Amino acid sequence: MNLRDIWLAVLGELQLQLHPAIYRTWVDGARLVSLGNGEAVVSVENDYIRDWLQQRLYTTLQRSLSRIIRQAVEIQFVVEPEEEELFVNYGPLLSSPTEPTPPQTPTSLTVAPVEKSPVFFAQGETTNPDYQFDNFVVGQSNQLASAAAEAVVTTASRMYNPLYIYGGVGLGKTHLLHAIGNDLEAAGKTVLCVSAETFTNDLVRAIRTRQTEAFREFYRSVDVLLVDDVQFIAGKDSTQEEFFHTFNALYNRNCQIVLTGNCKPAEIDGLQERLRSRFEGGLAVELCSPDYETRLRIVLQKAEAQEMDLPDEVADLLANRVRSSIRELEGALNRVLAQSALMRHTPSRELADTLLRDGTSPQSRIELQDIFEVTANFHQLALDDLLGKHRNKEVSTARHVAIYLAREEIQATLPEIGRALGGRTHSTILNGYNKVAERLAKDPVFRQDISDLRKQLYARK
Numbered sequence: 001m002n003l004r005d006i007w008l009a010v011l012g013e014l015q016l017q018l019h020p021a022i023y024r025t026w027v028d029g030a031r032l033v034s035l036g037n038g039e040a041v042v043s044v045e046n047d048y049i050r051d052w053l054q055q056r057l058y059t060t061l062q063r064s065l066s067r068i069i070r071q072a073v074e075i076q077f078v079v080e081p082e083e084e085e086l087f088v089n090y091g092p093l094l095s096s097p098t099e100p101t102p103p104q105t106p107t108s109l110t111v112a113p114v115e116k117s118p119v120f121f122a123q124g125e126t127t128n129p130d131y132q133f134d135n136f137v138v139g140q141s142n143q144l145a146s147a148a149a150e151a152v153v154t155t156a157s158r159m160y161n162p163l164y165i166y167g168g169v170g171l172g173k174t175h176l177l178h179a180i181g182n183d184l185e186a187a188g189k190t191v192l193c194v195s196a197e198t199f200t201n202d203l204v205r206a207i208r209t210r211q212t213e214a215f216r217e218f219y220r221s222v223d224v225l226l227v228d229d230v231q232f233i234a235g236k237d238s239t240q241e242e243f244f245h246t247f248n249a250l251y252n253r254n255c256q257i258v259l260t261g262n263c264k265p266a267e268i269d270g271l272q273e274r275l276r277s278r279f280e281g282g283l284a285v286e287l288c289s290p291d292y293e294t295r296l297r298i299v300l301q302k303a304e305a306q307e308m309d310l311p312d313e314v315a316d317l318l319a320n321r322v323r324s325s326i327r328e329l330e331g332a333l334n335r336v337l338a339q340s341a342l343m344r345h346t347p348s349r350e351l352a353d354t355l356l357r358d359g360t361s362p363q364s365r366i367e368l369q370d371i372f373e374v375t376a377n378f379h380q381l382a383l384d385d386l387l388g389k390h391r392n393k394e395v396s397t398a399r400h401v402a403i404y405l406a407r408e409e410i411q412a413t414l415p416e417i418g419r420a421l422g423g424r425t426h427s428t429i430l431n432g433y434n435k436v437a438e439r440l441a442k443d444p445v446f447r448q449d450i451s452d453l454r455k456q457l458y459a460r461k
Contacts, residue, residue, distance in 0.1 A: 006068055007032035013064045025208050026052055032065075033080075040065055040073050043080040048207050048238035050077045121202040121218045126441045127185065127193045127226075131178035137301055139294025142172060145285040149176040152256060153183040162247075162257035164279050166264055167287030170327025173260040176287075177226050180258055189223040189256075196232035200239045201430070216242075220249040223256070230259045230279070235270030244275055251278075290326060295319040298326060299333055306451075308337050313349045321356050331409075332356060338455035366410050366457060368420045374457045375402040378449075387422060396432075401450065403429055404436035409457065 014027055026049055034041040042061070044050050053061070054077055066073050138146045145165055152160050163180075165173050181193045194202075199219070206215035219225070225246075233239045250257055261268065264286075265279035290298065296319040303310035314336065322329045335355055340347040376386040379398035386398055399421065406412040406420075414433075418424040439446050 003032050003035060009068045010064050017060065026057065038073055040075050041078055042075055043078050046207055047079055047241060050079055051238050053077055121215060126438060127178045127181035127191065129182060129441055131175045132182060133179045136172065136175055136179060137294060137298045139290055141288040141290045141294055145176060145287050148283055148285045149180050152180050152258060160283050161251065162259055162279060162282040164259045164261065164265060164282065164284040165287060166261045166284065168262065168325060170325030171287040171289065172326055173287055174228055177228055177258060177260050181226050184224050191224040191226065192219065192222040193226040195228045196230045199227065199243065200233060200236060203239055203242055219246050225250055225255065226258045228260050231261045231268050234268050240272050240275055247278055289323060292319055295329055298329060302330055302333055306337065310347055314347045314352050317349055317352045334455055368406055368412055370457065371405045371409065372402050375405065375453065378453050378456060400432035400436050403432040407433055
């Protein structure tokens, strides 16, 4: 029994045990290259696949291989990028002690070149034109971060490279990140603004389609790289490896890098030390919860932007009652304005007090079902059509809007949304979200529709 036969037997077992997508992505390209002295060496195409197999599938592979050769064996994964033509000598491996093993001619295996189709990275990821320095309300809690962000645009200094902005959810990190991007784009710079999740997903797609060089060229050919929620790469060794080299390539070309995170680099669990030191090598600034004066100005500015007359006493109540984040403050304001519009009278302190009496943030009480129902009603569709298999333009657009709101308003995960929409895949949900984000960046009428839909959503609760 030779190496080829053994490995084909292992692959046959794994095909029966694993989901086809998992098998194709992580197992199909692996090869058994040697076996002896209780150790099997399995070659894979890259570090990412090696790490995944080591962490997720080692025991399954070990049991299958040990069962087939009828002896316990340990597995070592090695990285050997696959060539277009691969010649493997499958010499004799196991033989009966009473029978001589006949000589075998080396077997030549020709692997056809993989036909590569173009992969488009960071699909739908653009800077949000609504996020500008002009509409960022500055106060004591965010003054340093705001000044540092503006300095990135006006000053070419290593002091601000990288700029790392950190703080809790809903305090304005993404606003500043996109404001930087918008100003630098206006100055003629090539700007790439992505989330760390998108970077990771793009890397996985590049590996799966064998287009890692295209991935690297895409991410390393820009003038400015902006990455939101960089803590997402923590604990993902291969992603951190790729991000480390991307960071170095850009930094060595004097390209600007701006990162946001939910805490200091030193506090990110699972972040490699070499990345931690680079994140701390420029300027790290914190966004804190806004003080009363800042919250009050935010409420008044947001109301003015919506052309709503908000009495001072209502603004005061909101600024006093909602203290944790700007996002929750905006949500509370939207709820008051929406209820007032439905009741056709000026917002009152009594109404605001009633809506906020239990102290629960609006976002925490909104469920996926609420988003689906409000979106279906807004687009004059039956809920079953939104959740079903219909694919006409009207239904698809409404479904994409619901996906976008689920991500933005209640931070639902892509798998959660997919399950709620009848088992749709991760890529389908992400594609729907990206389509809405891309359209929002260039369609003011559509932006107003989303704003109106948000008001209806909060008015419902």
